[in-house]
Amino acid sequence: MKHFFVCIAIACIWGCNSKTEATIAYDLVISNINLIDGTGKPMREGISIGIKDGKIVALDSVLSGDGTKHINGTGKFLIPGLFDCQTHTADYNRDFPRFMHYGVTSIFVTGGSLCTDEYYAEMRKQGEQDSIPAPRIFHTSQHFSMEGRHPSKTYASPNWQDGESIFFLKDTVQIEELVERVSKNPIVGIKLTIEDGPAPPFVERIPQEFVNKTVQEAAKHNLEVFAHVSDNMELEMAINAGVQNLVHYTGVNIDPSNERHLELLQKFKKQDPS
Numbered sequence: 431m432k433h434f435f436v437c438i439a440i441a442c443i444w445g446c447n448s449k450t451e452a453t454i455a456y457d458l459v460i461s462n463i464n465l466i467d468g469t470g471k472p473m474r475e476g477i478s479i480g481i482k483d484g485k486i487v488a489l490d491s492v493l494s495g496d497g498t499k500h501i502n503g504t505g506k507f508l509i510p511g512l513f514d515c516q517t518h519t520a521d522y523n524r525d526f527p528r529f530m531h532y533g534v535t536s537i538f539v540t541g542g543s544l545c546t547d548e549y550y551a552e553m554r555k556q557g558e559q560d561s562i563p564a565p566r567i568f569h570t571s572q573h574f575s576m577e578g579r580h581p582s583k584t585y586a587s588p589n590w591q592d593g594e595s596i597f598f599l600k601d602t603v604q605i606e607e608l609v610e611r612v613s614k615n616p617i618v619g620i621k622l623t624i625e626d627g628p629a630p631p632f633v634e635r636i637p638q639e640f641v642n643k644t645v646q647e648a649a650k651h652n653l654e655v656f657a658h659v660s661d662n663m664e665l666e667m668a669i670n671a672g673v674q675n676l677v678h679y680t681g682v683n684i685d686p687s688n689e690r691h692l693e694l695l696q697k698f699k700k701q702d703p704s
Contacts, residue, residue, distance in 0.1 A: 454488065456480040456498045463503030465489070468510040479508060511535025514565075516677050518542040522553050522564075530563040539569040540656060540677050541621040543582075543589035543596070546572070550615070570621035570656050571612035572596055574605070574644055576636055580627045580658070599636070602643040609644070613651035619675065620648045624667055625660040628680060635664060641671040662691075669698045676703070 458481040465477040480488030513536045519525040520542070529537060539545065539553065550569055557567035575582060577598040582590040592598045597608050609620060622644050626632040645655050654674040659665045660681035668676065684691050 454480065454482065456482050456488070456493065458499045458501065459493045460501045460503045460508060461493065463506060463508045466507060466509045473507075477508075479503075509533060514538065516540050519553075520544055522556060526556060526564040527562070529565045534565055536566040536568065538618070539567065541570055541573045541596075543585070543587045545569070546591075546594045547615060549595075554616070568618050570619055571615070571617050573621050573623050574599060574608065575623040576600075576634075576640075579633045579636065580623050580625055583633050584627045599640055602639060605640065605643045606647050609647035609651060609653070613653060617653070619654040619656050620644055621677075622655050622657045622673070624664045625658040625678065626664075628660055628678070635667070638667055638671070641667055641673070645672045666694060669694055669701070672701060674701050674703050 458479075460479040460481075462476055463479060465474045465479070467474075476491060478488075478490050478493040479486055480490070480493045512532075512534045514529065514534050515538050517537050517539055518541070519539065529535075539550075553567045553569070556562065556564045572594075573581060573596045575596055575598060577592070582596055582598075590596050599605060599608075612620065622636070622641065624636050624641055626635045641657070648655050649672075655672075656675040656677050657668045657673045658678040659668050659676055660678060662682055662684075665676075665682050684695065686692070
């Protein structure tokens with residue numbers, strides 16, 4: 431397997447001095463690499479990287495040191511580790527080495543039909559070891575949705591199990607209980623599916639009061655909400671409820687000459703969204 435990129439998933443000090451003291455004994459030197467540092471600066475050719483205690487501490491044209499491990503980076507490129515900010519995997523043993531091969535050293539898993547508490551725990555464990563190539567794992571809760579709605583109806587599968595890989599909301603009291611439950615896991619936030627589906631045939635949207643309650647309960651546990659929206663109506667539902675993150679945006683159509691649209695986006699901006 432040829433590796434065209436060398437990805438450093440460690441703390442980096444890109445602003446170090448170009449000249450370093452000869453007394454430094456580096457743990458690793460990568461020499462003659464093409465450096466793309468992620469700051470927007472042009473690529474630098476023929477750079478040597480000195481790594482010590484898990485940090486890039488030196489950049490120079492030539493670096494050396496007694497007992498230092500060397501990697502010849504000729505013809506290769508060094509970049510900061512990439513982050514896939516929304517992904518799903520049905521086979522992480524197959525997919526994780528592929529992510530690493532293409533330079534993705536961290537991933538954000540936003541639910542899925544297999545994503546039970548146990549499946550999430552297995553993925554986290556894989557991401558924490560260093561014997562098998564695997565990215566760092568971040569993830570939401572399971573989908574908060576309703577029976578017969580998106581995604582369980584849109585992408586029908588026997589793997590969708592209420593209470594395990596998806597939560598079919600029936601009332602707002604249940605939302606309080608479910609948020610309390612999932613908050614005990616190392617999740618980034620709550621995955622909420624507002625949308626009626628990405629394409630016809632559409633299903634019913636989740637009611638506004640369910641969106642409002644999910645955001646309110648998440649805030650009690652210092653959690654944010656990651657919502658699916660697929661049109662302007664759902665965008666407005668999410669923003670009015672205080673949703674901070676949109677993981678789907680396809681189908682939203684903002685008219686820059688429409689004052690109502692602009693007011694809506696200004697309201698969203700105040701919520702520190704992503």
